[in-house]
Amino acid sequence: MARTTSSDAQALFHSLRSAYTSTPTSLKIIDLYVCFAVFTAIIQVVYMAVVGSFPFNSFLSGVLSCVGTAVLAVCLRIQVNKENKEFKDLAPERAFADFVLCNLVLHLVIMNFLG
Amino acid sequence: MARSLEGFLVLIVAALIYSSAVASVFQPISDSHRSVALELFTPLEGSFSSLAETYEALRTFEVLGIDKKTDINTAACQSVLETLGSSSSALKDLFYALKVNGILKCEIKKDVFEGVTSRLQATVSSAGALLDFYYSVGGLVIIKDQTSKDDLYLADAEGVFGSIKALSQSDGRWRYNSNNPESSTFAAGLALEALAAVVSLSSSEIDQSLIGATKNDILKLFDSIEKYDDGAFYFDEKLVDAHEHQGPLSTTSSVVRGLTVFAAVTSGSLNLPSAKILGLARFLLGIGIPGDAKDLFNQVDSLASLESNSVSIPLILLLPATVLSLTKKDSVKVKVNTVLGSNAPPLTVKLVGVFRSGSKDTSLVEGQELKFNPESAVYALDALPKSVDVGKYTFVFEMVLHDPDHSYLYATGGQTQIPIFVTGLVKVDSAEIAVLDSDLGSTETKKIDLTGENTVSLSANHLQKLRLSFQLSTSLGHAFKPHQAILKLTHESKVEHSFVVGSSGKHFEINLDFLGLVEKFFYLSGKYNVQLTVGDAVMENSFLKAIGHLDLDLPEPPEKAAQPPPQLLDQKLRYGPKAEITHIFRVPEKLPPKELSHAFLGLTLLPLLGFLIGLLHLGVNLKNFPSSSVPAMFAVLFHLGIAAVLLLYALFWLKWDLFTTLKALGFLGAFLMFVGHRILSHLASISSKLKSA
Numbered sequence: 001m002a003r004t005t006s007s008d009a010q011a012l013f014h015s016l017r018s019a020y021t022s023t024p025t026s027l028k029i030i031d032l033y034v035c036f037a038v039f040t041a042i043i044q045v046v047y048m049a050v051v052g053s054f055p056f057n058s059f060l061s062g063v064l065s066c067v068g069t070a071v072l073a074v075c076l077r078i079q080v081n082k083e084n085k086e087f088k089d090l091a092p093e094r095a096f097a098d099f100v101l102c103n104l105v106l107h108l109v110i111m112n113f114l115g
Numbered sequence: 116m117a118r119s120l121e122g123f124l125v126l127i128v129a130a131l132i133y134s135s136a137v138a139s140v141f142q143p144i145s146d147s148h149r150s151v152a153l154e155l156f157t158p159l160e161g162s163f164s165s166l167a168e169t170y171e172a173l174r175t176f177e178v179l180g181i182d183k184k185t186d187i188n189t190a191a192c193q194s195v196l197e198t199l200g201s202s203s204s205a206l207k208d209l210f211y212a213l214k215v216n217g218i219l220k221c222e223i224k225k226d227v228f229e230g231v232t233s234r235l236q237a238t239v240s241s242a243g244a245l246l247d248f249y250y251s252v253g254g255l256v257i258i259k260d261q262t263s264k265d266d267l268y269l270a271d272a273e274g275v276f277g278s279i280k281a282l283s284q285s286d287g288r289w290r291y292n293s294n295n296p297e298s299s300t301f302a303a304g305l306a307l308e309a310l311a312a313v314v315s316l317s318s319s320e321i322d323q324s325l326i327g328a329t330k331n332d333i334l335k336l337f338d339s340i341e342k343y344d345d346g347a348f349y350f351d352e353k354l355v356d357a358h359e360h361q362g363p364l365s366t367t368s369s370v371v372r373g374l375t376v377f378a379a380v381t382s383g384s385l386n387l388p389s390a391k392i393l394g395l396a397r398f399l400l401g402i403g404i405p406g407d408a409k410d411l412f413n414q415v416d417s418l419a420s421l422e423s424n425s426v427s428i429p430l431i432l433l434l435p436a437t438v439l440s441l442t443k444k445d446s447v448k449v450k451v452n453t454v455l456g457s458n459a460p461p462l463t464v465k466l467v468g469v470f471r472s473g474s475k476d477t478s479l480v481e482g483q484e485l486k487f488n489p490e491s492a493v494y495a496l497d498a499l500p501k502s503v504d505v506g507k508y509t510f511v512f513e514m515v516l517h518d519p520d521h522s523y524l525y526a527t528g529g530q531t532q533i534p535i536f537v538t539g540l541v542k543v544d545s546a547e548i549a550v551l552d553s554d555l556g557s558t559e560t561k562k563i564d565l566t567g568e569n570t571v572s573l574s575a576n577h578l579q580k581l582r583l584s585f586q587l588s589t590s591l592g593h594a595f596k597p598h599q600a601i602l603k604l605t606h607e608s609k610v611e612h613s614f615v616v617g618s619s620g621k622h623f624e625i626n627l628d629f630l631g632l633v634e635k636f637f638y639l640s641g642k643y644n645v646q647l648t649v650g651d652a653v654m655e656n657s658f659l660k661a662i663g664h665l666d667l668d669l670p671e672p673p674e675k676a677a678q679p680p681p682q683l684l685d686q687k688l689r690y691g692p693k694a695e696i697t698h699i700f701r702v703p704e705k706l707p708p709k710e711l712s713h714a715f716l717g718l719t720l721l722p723l724l725g726f727l728i729g730l731l732h733l734g735v736n737l738k739n740f741p742s743s744s745v746p747a748m749f750a751v752l753f754h755l756g757i758a759a760v761l762l763l764y765a766l767f768w769l770k771w772d773l774f775t776t777l778k779a780l781g782f783l784g785a786f787l788m789f790v791g792h793r794i795l796s797h798l799a800s801i802s803s804k805l806k807s808a
Binding site for chain 1: 704706707711712715718719721722723725726729730733734735757760761764767768773776780784791792795796798799802803
């Protein structure tokens with residue numbers, strides 16, 4: 001039973017990997033960006049766990065900037081992905097412009113909250 | 116003159132040692148003035164800061180008869196020579212240099228005087244303001260006196276007189292110049308001095324109408340004189356000038372100087388009431404000894420002007436001793452001097468009346484003349500009048516001049532009132548202390564000897580009363596009410612209670628009912644010290660006597676009785692230093708060590724590196740970058756715009772505030788929008804072309 005689950009997991013993993021190679025490069029770039037943002041957030045949480053949460057506002061702004069930009073990147077990926085039927089009429093450039101604008105607004109707020 | 120002045124003054128000083136300072140007794144100049152003058156007029160580094168101050172110091176020393184120090188003289192003469200020799204000296208400095216030279220008589224060459232004279236003459240003809248006239252004309256008059264040049268005259272004396280007179284106002288005050296509408300009494304004094312100088316510098320007689328008009332101005336000025344209740348008259352400025360307020364002393368002394376100098380050069384009398392001149396002298400003397408150098412100069416200089424002036428010379432009547440003792444059989448002694456302490460003309464002093472302080476009843480004595488002792492220049496009564504008992508009195512004196520012509524020259528001021536204290540021994544007798552049972556009579560009455568040393572011992576409880584009685588009478592047998600008659604009970608724990616002893620006529624009695632006083636005594640039983648204090652200013656044998664002890668038995672205090680106030684063991688502890696207060700400041704937050712923070716900073720940058728490596732791994736390229744020039748430029752500008760916004764955010768974090776950031780962001784954002792729209796729409800059109808194609 002265990003062996004089938006582990007081999008199932010392995011098989012799942014392999015199929016995911018092979019499917020992933022067929023995704024377009026632009027989407028892979030966005031995925032990489034999301035991973036980068038999430039990792040940065042995790043490192044900040046680990047730091048806070050080590051030294052304590054003073055000053056709390058700085059910690060929040062740091063983590064939320066990473067999380068926010070990751071969320072916006074996910075939105076961009078959804079809108080840019082050609083296989084998404086809902087966003088067929090939306091030009092990817094427009095989505096990218098939205099992404100840039102929202103990121104700039106997010107980072108303005110983050111900078112103000114950083115202290 | 117100076118020597119007899121000094122000898123006389125020594126006598127006055129010896130008598131003045133016994134005098135008391137009562138407000139309305141005016142003492143002439145004494146040795147204390149001299150010592151204060153030496154203290155106040157000490158120059159820094161051997162010379163004064165300005166010629167005006169040098170003049171003030173030297174004039175004060177001259178009037179008080181102090182021998183000047185040679186180092187001050189040489190420094191002053193040096194300064195005078197410099198000022199007079201230089202052609203660029205200010206007018207005010209020239210004036211004061213000449214004044215100083217008038218006292219010191221430095222060696223000045225004739226041509227220096229010539230130069231100064233021609234300069235001053237030129238200033239007089241072109242002057243318009245009062246101060247310019249004052250300094251230039253004053254300077255010329257001093258040169259005329261010093262060099263005894265009889266041919267030094269003003270070119271147009273009447274014209275100058277008229278121009279100075281034109282600055283006067285209808286109320287007798289003067290303006291400083293024709294532009295300034297504010298008038299001042301101080302300026303009136305300066306103007307009178309200047310006018311007197313013009314009169315002495317004129318070759319022919321000035322028109323009498325002008326002089327008469329000036330005399331009218333003086334009379335009108337005296338209408339604005341103010342007075343104190345004790346008979347002192349003074350001048351004060353109504354308007355407070357912003358930059359230089361002249362107080363009553365400097366204003367009064369300016370007017371006195373101007374008045375006396377003007378009266379000296381004009382003939383005919385001024386018709387000023389002599390009471391006002393005497394009042395001015397009283398004001399100047401009533402100041403006592405000023406603590407300021409300028410005040411001392413003003414006082415001494417104006418008193419010197421009053422000493423021998425041609426309006427009326429004030430005569431000051433004073434008593435060297437205003438406290439007379441009946442036991443010592445003191446007698447009334449009176450001196451009459453001029454303001455600087457010189458002899459008065461022959462006159463008689465009469466004691467017009469003696470009144471008890473505070474009551475204007477009939478005088479206790481009839482009018483008597485005082486006998487004059489020529490050697491000591493003292494007027495004295497043989498003995499105090501018999502009806503004068505201990506207490507406070509007002510003696511009223513009157514001066515009568517022997518020569519009837521002198522009444523125009525001297526101001527005696529009618530009747531002079533002097534407060535006198537007459538002290539003596541007060542008899543205390545029939546002193547008794549008793550403890551009484553309520554309404555049953557006394558259990559023990561003890562006679563106390565208030566003059567002796569022995570004490571009594573009593574005991575009482577809260578149902579009893581304490582009675583103390585005694586009699587006071589003066590040597591003439593009258594009743595005497597002292598200022599203080601206080602009985603004090605002090606507990607062992609140092610809690611004190613004081614009671615005033617009431618009186619009727621000669622009999623003094625106090626009854627302490629302990630039943631009513633139990634709460635006041637805080638229910639403290641035990642041994643109380645009993646103390647009686649009887650005292651008054653005119654009682655020579657005031658006493659504080661410890662009568663003895665009282666053992667007082669009071670009931671127990673109830674639950675909510677008031678506690679006695681805490682008694683300090685040592686009076687000094689009340690005023691000793693208090694405990695030191697240590698302030699606790701907010702402890703700053705504990706920050707993690709720097710190395711840890713730097714390590715994590717590096718760790719945070721790792722994912723970025725990972726991202727860039729991943730990008731390379733994915734094989735990103737810039738193939739879609741537009742090649743033609745215009746879109747390429749827009750593309751570059753787009754990326755630069757984003758970089759600029761990120762830089763703006765970095766600046767915002769480092770030093771800017773939100774408002775400047777938002778302003779800059781607005782501009783950059785608009786630019787970025789425009790550029791971004793262009794490039795992205797260009798890219799979109801290319802990809803749609805590709806799709807359709």
